[in-house]
Amino acid sequence: MKEKNENNDKKIKIIPLGGLEKIGMNITAFEYEDSIIVVDCGISFPEDDMLGIDLVIPDVSYLVDNKEKVKGFFITHGHEDHIGALPYVLKDLNVPVYATKLTHGLIELKLKEHNLLKKTKRKIVKHGQSINLGGFRVEFIKTNHSIADASALAIHTPAGVIVHTGDFKIDYTPLFGDPIDLQRFAGLGKKGVLALMMDSTNAQRPGFTMSEKLVAKTFNHLFAENKTNRMIVATFASNVDRVQQIINTAFEFGRKVVIQGRSMVNVINIASELGYIKIPENTVIEVEQMKNYQDEKIVIVTTGSQGEAMAALSRMADSTHKTISIKPGDHIIFSSTPIPGNEKAVSKVINELSMKGATVIYQDTHVSGHACQEELKLMYSLLRPQYVIPVHGEYKHLKAQEKLAQEMGTDKSNIFVLQSGNVLQLSKEQGSIIGQVKANEIFVDGLGVGDVGNIVIRDRLVLSENGLIIVVVGIDKHNNQIISGPDVVSRGFVYVREADELMNKIRNVAGRSVEKCINNNISNWGKIKATIKDDMGEFLWKEMKRSPLVMPIIIEINR
Amino acid sequence: MKEKNENNDKKIKIIPLGGLEKIGMNITAFEYEDSIIVVDCGISFPEDDMLGIDLVIPDVSYLVDNKEKVKGFFITHGHEDHIGALPYVLKDLNVPVYATKLTHGLIELKLKEHNLLKKTKRKIVKHGQSINLGGFRVEFIKTNHSIADASALAIHTPAGVIVHTGDFKIDYTPLFGDPIDLQRFAGLGKKGVLALMMDSTNAQRPGFTMSEKLVAKTFNHLFAENKTNRMIVATFASNVDRVQQIINTAFEFGRKVVIQGRSMVNVINIASELGYIKIPENTVIEVEQMKNYQDEKIVIVTTGSQGEAMAALSRMADSTHKTISIKPGDHIIFSSTPIPGNEKAVSKVINELSMKGATVIYQDTHVSGHACQEELKLMYSLLRPQYVIPVHGEYKHLKAQEKLAQEMGTDKSNIFVLQSGNVLQLSKEQGSIIGQVKANEIFVDGLGVGDVGNIVIRDRLVLSENGLIIVVVGIDKHNNQIISGPDVVSRGFVYVREADELMNKIRNVAGRSVEKCINNNISNWGKIKATIKDDMGEFLWKEMKRSPLVMPIIIEINR
Structure with a gap:
C-alpha cells in the first residue's frame, strides 16, 4: 500500500506547444522532474490571411530554455502536421527521434533536405516495443490511420500511464497490415490509465468511420x-x-x-x-x-x-x-x-x-482516417482514463470530445480542454493548469524562419487589397526647396495608362502637401512624410473609396 | 396549319452574358428581330485571387451596342446575384425594370443608393400577370425560393415559349404564402414549351429539398x-x-x-x-x-x-x-x-x-432554396421542353442538369450547356450556337468600376506574397554619376529592424547594378531599371527563396 500512496503524490506536467487551436502543428511536451520528452513535431499550413507564408512551425522556446532536460522526440506517424517541423526544431535541439519504420523513412527524407541526417540520432521502433528515456517508458501501439505504420503511445511515467492516441481510426478490416491493437488498450485500461489524450477530429461525427x-x-x-x-x-x-x-x-x-x-x-x-x-x-x-x-x-x-x-x-x-x-x-x-x-x-x-x-x-472513393463517435466511445470503454485531454482539433472538436467523455462517465472537472502553452499538472490526486509557457506560431517564408511577423503580414494585407502609391520628392539640403518631383508611381492600384487625370490629381495633392510643410517651416522629414500620407489618404478615400499604401520617399540633394 | 408552319421558321436568340461559369452574375438577353429583353442583372462575389475587389459585374457591351433594341429588364427575385448589377448597368441603359413587389422594393433600395431612383422606370408585376414588350410577352409565375416573391418567367416569343425558372425549389408546405404554381407549368407544358432554362445549383443532389x-x-x-x-x-x-x-x-x-x-x-x-x-x-x-x-x-x-x-x-x-x-x-x-x-x-x-x-x-436549422433532382424531374415532366439550357451553376452543376434532362428523355443534341457570351439561336426546327459576344467580368473596387484589371491584380498578388523593395537612386543629369543612394525601402518583406545585414547586402547589390550600367555607358533608364530588377531578383531568390516586387526609381538631378 505504501508504494501506491507514494505514486499518488507524483506529478507529471503535460505541455502542448501547438495543435490545440486548429488542425496542424501537433507537439506536446511531457515533463517529469529533470526529463522532458516530446510527442510529435508538426507544421500547420498558413491561414488565408497569412499572406505569402509557406508554412507555420511551433515556437519551442520552452524546450530550448530547458535544453538539458529534453531527452528525445517520439513521433506517432508520418504526416506533415506531426513531423514537418522536426528539421527546424532539431537545429536548436540535437536529441534523438523515435518512430516506426515508415515514419522514420519519411523523417529521413526531410532531414536529408535540410542537411541534418548525419547530425541527428534516430531509432526505428516496432509496435509493441518500449523505449526507456529519462524518467519515462514509451510504448508504441499499433493503430489504423490514413498512413501506414501509425502508432498510439502509452507513456509510462512515475505518476501513471498516459495514453496518446495519435491520429487514429479503428479499421477491423484494413486492406494491408493489422487492425488496431485493441487488446493492448484493454490491458492498459485494466491496469489503470492516468490520462487519455485522444484525436478529436471527428468527435462531432456520429457513427463509425468506414473501413x-x-x-x-x-x-x-x-x-x-x-x-x-x-x-x-x-x-x-x-x-x-x-x-x-x-x-x-x-x-x-x-x-x-x-x-x-x-x-x-x-x-x-x-x-x-x-x-x-x-x-x-x-x-x-x-x-x-x-x-x-x-x-x-x-x-x-x-x-x-x-x-x-x-x-x-x-x-x-x-x-x-x-x-x-x-x-x-x-x-x-x-x-x-x-x-x-x-x-x-x-x-x-x-x-x-x-x-x-x-x-x-468523387463518391465513395475515400474514407476518413479519423475515429468517429462510436470508435471514440469504444476507446473510453477500454481505457477508462482518470483524466481526459482532447487533442487534434479546433476548439469545437475539442469541446465535442469533452462532451463525449462526459457521456462516457468522466467527470467534467477531470477533462481538460487546453490551449497551446498551458502547463497541465496531473497526479492521481488532482489535476490543474499551473502555468503558461510561450507557444506562438512562427512563420516560414522561403528560407526565412521567423523574419516575417505581424507587421509585415499587415503590410502585405494592405498591399493585396489596394496596392501602393509611391511619392518621390527631391529636396534641396540647403534651402529646403523642392527640386525634383513630386513624382508618383503606383503598383496594384489602377490601370495607370487610362488614369492620367487621376495621377495628375494625386501628384497635385502631394505637391500641395510638401509645399504646405515648407511654407510652415517644417523640415522634419518624418512630419513631411506623415503630412503627405494623411492628405493623400483622405483624398483617395474621398475620391475613390480606396486605401492603398502610401509611401512618401524624400531624397535630400546636396547641390 | 399554315400559321404553325410559319412559326416553325421563327428564330429567337438567347444570349447569356454571365452566370454560366460560376454561381453569381446572372444575366441573359433574349433577342427577337429588333427587340431585346434581359432577364436578371446580378453581381458575383470575387474569387480568392481577385485581391481587393469588392464585387464583379457583367460586361454589357453587347446591350450597350444594341441600345435601341433593349426594351427592359425582368427580374426573377431579389438576391444580389440577380439584382446587384442593375445600378451599374442602368447608368448606361435607361430602360424599365419589371419585378414583383418585394423584389422591386429591394431594387429601389439599390437605386436610391446610386441616385438612380428618379431616372429609372419601374413596374411592379403580380404573379400570373404578363407584360407585353417589343416582340415578347413575359409572364410571371409563382415559385418558392429562399427569398419571398420569387418568380419563374414564361417568355412568350414568336418562336415559342421559353420558361426560365429563376432560382427555385418546390415547397408544398411553405410557412408563408403559396406553394409554387405547378398547375401553370403543367398548362404551359401541355401547349408546348420551346426551351427550358432551369436552376442547376442542386442538380447533383438526389432527392427533394426539405420544406x-x-x-x-x-x-x-x-x-x-x-x-x-x-x-x-x-x-x-x-x-x-x-x-x-x-x-x-x-x-x-x-x-x-x-x-x-x-x-x-x-x-x-x-x-x-x-x-x-x-x-x-x-x-x-x-x-x-x-x-x-x-x-x-x-x-x-x-x-x-x-x-x-x-x-x-x-x-x-x-x-x-x-x-x-x-x-x-x-x-x-x-x-x-x-x-x-x-x-x-x-x-x-x-x-x-x-x-x-x-x-x-447548426443542425436542421436550414434548408436549401434550390431544387434537387426529384424536383427538377417533376419540372421536366410538367414542361416537356423541346430544348434544355441548364443555368445557374458551375460547369459541374450544368453537366449534372444535362444528364438529368437526358434521363428525362431530352435528346443530347437538344441540350445546350452554354458559356457566357454564346449566341444560341433556337427555332422549332433547329437550335445551334451561331456566334459569340463579349461577356467579360468587370471588377468593382471601391468607387472604381473597371479600372482594376489583370495587370493590377497580378501586381497585388506579387505584393501580397512577398511585399516589395524600392530602390531609389539619384543620378546627375550631366555626368551620369550616382549622387544619391541607392537607398532601399521595403514593405511587407521582412522585419527591417532585425535585418540590417540583409538590407546592407541588398543595397550593395543595387549599387553594383547601377555602377555596372554606368561603367558600360548605359544611360537608358529603362535598361538601368531592368538591370537592377534582374540582379536583385536573382540575389533574393538565391539568398532567401523569395520574389518581392522590386521597384527601381531613378531621380534625375540637375545640379
Missing part, C-alpha cells in the same frame, strides 16, 4: 465499368495503403501505372524501399513510355487531390502539365475529400477537368 | 428546450420568411427581438413596409433597450451567418461589437449553411463563439 474496404469495392467497380477509358486517380501522397490499392487494382485489370507529382514519387519510393508498398514487376512505367500504351491500359496516380495550384492534377486541368493532356473520356477519381478551406480550389479543378470532357468521380 | 416546415420544427424545439438562455439567430438578411419565422417563434415564447446588421435592418424595414413581414406590436426592440430584459426574454437576429469579417455576429465573436457581448449560456443558431468558400470563416466564428462559452447549433 478502407469500401474504397477497394468502389475502385473495383469503377475499373470494371470503364474498361476502355484512361483512369487518373488523385490522392494524398502519404496514403500509401491507398496507393497500394490503386496499384493492385491496376495490375488486376492489366493496366500500367504512371506516377505524377514530386511528393507522390518520393513517398512511393521510400514506401517501396521499406516494403510498405509492393509493386508487381513491370507495372509502374515512366510517363515517357505512356505513348506506347492505349488509354485503356493506363492508370495515372497523381497529387493534387486538394486542388493545390502547383500540383500535377491542377496542371493537367489548366493545360500547363508538361506531358499529360486531359482528353474526353478520361475518368478522374478524387480519392480524397477536400480539407476545410480547399473546397473552392477542388471545385475549380473539377470544373476544368469536366470542361475538357473528362468524367470526374 | 421550410423542417426549420420551423427545429426552432420550436430549440426555443422550448432552452427557456433560460439568450438566443441569437444568424441567417441571410434576404431570407424574409426565415426572419418572419424567428420573429413568430420569439413572440410565441414571449421574447423580444433585437435586429443586428445593416442589411438585416434594411431588408426587414422594406419587407415589413411592403407587408412581407408582419411584426407583432412591441416585439422588436432597440439594442439599447436590451438591458431592461432578462436573457431569457431576448432573441437577437443577426447577419454574419457566412462568417463575414465585418458582419455583426463576427464582431460579437471577436469582441469588437459595440453593444453586444457573448456570454456563457448564450445559444447561437446558424440558420444557414456555408456557401462554398466560406467554410473556414464560418468555422472560425463558431470556434470563437464556443470559446466564449456559447452553445452553437
Whole structure:
C-alpha cells in the first residue's frame, strides 16, 4: 500500500506547444522532474490571411530554455502536421527521434533536405516495443490511420500511464497490415490509465468511420465499368495503403501505372524501399513510355487531390502539365475529400477537368482516417482514463470530445480542454493548469524562419487589397526647396495608362502637401512624410473609396 | 396549319452574358428581330485571387451596342446575384425594370443608393400577370425560393415559349404564402414549351429539398428546450420568411427581438413596409433597450451567418461589437449553411463563439432554396421542353442538369450547356450556337468600376506574397554619376529592424547594378531599371527563396 500512496503524490506536467487551436502543428511536451520528452513535431499550413507564408512551425522556446532536460522526440506517424517541423526544431535541439519504420523513412527524407541526417540520432521502433528515456517508458501501439505504420503511445511515467492516441481510426478490416491493437488498450485500461489524450477530429461525427474496404469495392467497380477509358486517380501522397490499392487494382485489370507529382514519387519510393508498398514487376512505367500504351491500359496516380495550384492534377486541368493532356473520356477519381478551406480550389479543378470532357468521380472513393463517435466511445470503454485531454482539433472538436467523455462517465472537472502553452499538472490526486509557457506560431517564408511577423503580414494585407502609391520628392539640403518631383508611381492600384487625370490629381495633392510643410517651416522629414500620407489618404478615400499604401520617399540633394 | 408552319421558321436568340461559369452574375438577353429583353442583372462575389475587389459585374457591351433594341429588364427575385448589377448597368441603359413587389422594393433600395431612383422606370408585376414588350410577352409565375416573391418567367416569343425558372425549389408546405404554381407549368407544358432554362445549383443532389416546415420544427424545439438562455439567430438578411419565422417563434415564447446588421435592418424595414413581414406590436426592440430584459426574454437576429469579417455576429465573436457581448449560456443558431468558400470563416466564428462559452447549433436549422433532382424531374415532366439550357451553376452543376434532362428523355443534341457570351439561336426546327459576344467580368473596387484589371491584380498578388523593395537612386543629369543612394525601402518583406545585414547586402547589390550600367555607358533608364530588377531578383531568390516586387526609381538631378 505504501508504494501506491507514494505514486499518488507524483506529478507529471503535460505541455502542448501547438495543435490545440486548429488542425496542424501537433507537439506536446511531457515533463517529469529533470526529463522532458516530446510527442510529435508538426507544421500547420498558413491561414488565408497569412499572406505569402509557406508554412507555420511551433515556437519551442520552452524546450530550448530547458535544453538539458529534453531527452528525445517520439513521433506517432508520418504526416506533415506531426513531423514537418522536426528539421527546424532539431537545429536548436540535437536529441534523438523515435518512430516506426515508415515514419522514420519519411523523417529521413526531410532531414536529408535540410542537411541534418548525419547530425541527428534516430531509432526505428516496432509496435509493441518500449523505449526507456529519462524518467519515462514509451510504448508504441499499433493503430489504423490514413498512413501506414501509425502508432498510439502509452507513456509510462512515475505518476501513471498516459495514453496518446495519435491520429487514429479503428479499421477491423484494413486492406494491408493489422487492425488496431485493441487488446493492448484493454490491458492498459485494466491496469489503470492516468490520462487519455485522444484525436478529436471527428468527435462531432456520429457513427463509425468506414473501413478502407469500401474504397477497394468502389475502385473495383469503377475499373470494371470503364474498361476502355484512361483512369487518373488523385490522392494524398502519404496514403500509401491507398496507393497500394490503386496499384493492385491496376495490375488486376492489366493496366500500367504512371506516377505524377514530386511528393507522390518520393513517398512511393521510400514506401517501396521499406516494403510498405509492393509493386508487381513491370507495372509502374515512366510517363515517357505512356505513348506506347492505349488509354485503356493506363492508370495515372497523381497529387493534387486538394486542388493545390502547383500540383500535377491542377496542371493537367489548366493545360500547363508538361506531358499529360486531359482528353474526353478520361475518368478522374478524387480519392480524397477536400480539407476545410480547399473546397473552392477542388471545385475549380473539377470544373476544368469536366470542361475538357473528362468524367470526374468523387463518391465513395475515400474514407476518413479519423475515429468517429462510436470508435471514440469504444476507446473510453477500454481505457477508462482518470483524466481526459482532447487533442487534434479546433476548439469545437475539442469541446465535442469533452462532451463525449462526459457521456462516457468522466467527470467534467477531470477533462481538460487546453490551449497551446498551458502547463497541465496531473497526479492521481488532482489535476490543474499551473502555468503558461510561450507557444506562438512562427512563420516560414522561403528560407526565412521567423523574419516575417505581424507587421509585415499587415503590410502585405494592405498591399493585396489596394496596392501602393509611391511619392518621390527631391529636396534641396540647403534651402529646403523642392527640386525634383513630386513624382508618383503606383503598383496594384489602377490601370495607370487610362488614369492620367487621376495621377495628375494625386501628384497635385502631394505637391500641395510638401509645399504646405515648407511654407510652415517644417523640415522634419518624418512630419513631411506623415503630412503627405494623411492628405493623400483622405483624398483617395474621398475620391475613390480606396486605401492603398502610401509611401512618401524624400531624397535630400546636396547641390 | 399554315400559321404553325410559319412559326416553325421563327428564330429567337438567347444570349447569356454571365452566370454560366460560376454561381453569381446572372444575366441573359433574349433577342427577337429588333427587340431585346434581359432577364436578371446580378453581381458575383470575387474569387480568392481577385485581391481587393469588392464585387464583379457583367460586361454589357453587347446591350450597350444594341441600345435601341433593349426594351427592359425582368427580374426573377431579389438576391444580389440577380439584382446587384442593375445600378451599374442602368447608368448606361435607361430602360424599365419589371419585378414583383418585394423584389422591386429591394431594387429601389439599390437605386436610391446610386441616385438612380428618379431616372429609372419601374413596374411592379403580380404573379400570373404578363407584360407585353417589343416582340415578347413575359409572364410571371409563382415559385418558392429562399427569398419571398420569387418568380419563374414564361417568355412568350414568336418562336415559342421559353420558361426560365429563376432560382427555385418546390415547397408544398411553405410557412408563408403559396406553394409554387405547378398547375401553370403543367398548362404551359401541355401547349408546348420551346426551351427550358432551369436552376442547376442542386442538380447533383438526389432527392427533394426539405420544406421550410423542417426549420420551423427545429426552432420550436430549440426555443422550448432552452427557456433560460439568450438566443441569437444568424441567417441571410434576404431570407424574409426565415426572419418572419424567428420573429413568430420569439413572440410565441414571449421574447423580444433585437435586429443586428445593416442589411438585416434594411431588408426587414422594406419587407415589413411592403407587408412581407408582419411584426407583432412591441416585439422588436432597440439594442439599447436590451438591458431592461432578462436573457431569457431576448432573441437577437443577426447577419454574419457566412462568417463575414465585418458582419455583426463576427464582431460579437471577436469582441469588437459595440453593444453586444457573448456570454456563457448564450445559444447561437446558424440558420444557414456555408456557401462554398466560406467554410473556414464560418468555422472560425463558431470556434470563437464556443470559446466564449456559447452553445452553437447548426443542425436542421436550414434548408436549401434550390431544387434537387426529384424536383427538377417533376419540372421536366410538367414542361416537356423541346430544348434544355441548364443555368445557374458551375460547369459541374450544368453537366449534372444535362444528364438529368437526358434521363428525362431530352435528346443530347437538344441540350445546350452554354458559356457566357454564346449566341444560341433556337427555332422549332433547329437550335445551334451561331456566334459569340463579349461577356467579360468587370471588377468593382471601391468607387472604381473597371479600372482594376489583370495587370493590377497580378501586381497585388506579387505584393501580397512577398511585399516589395524600392530602390531609389539619384543620378546627375550631366555626368551620369550616382549622387544619391541607392537607398532601399521595403514593405511587407521582412522585419527591417532585425535585418540590417540583409538590407546592407541588398543595397550593395543595387549599387553594383547601377555602377555596372554606368561603367558600360548605359544611360537608358529603362535598361538601368531592368538591370537592377534582374540582379536583385536573382540575389533574393538565391539568398532567401523569395520574389518581392522590386521597384527601381531613378531621380534625375540637375545640379
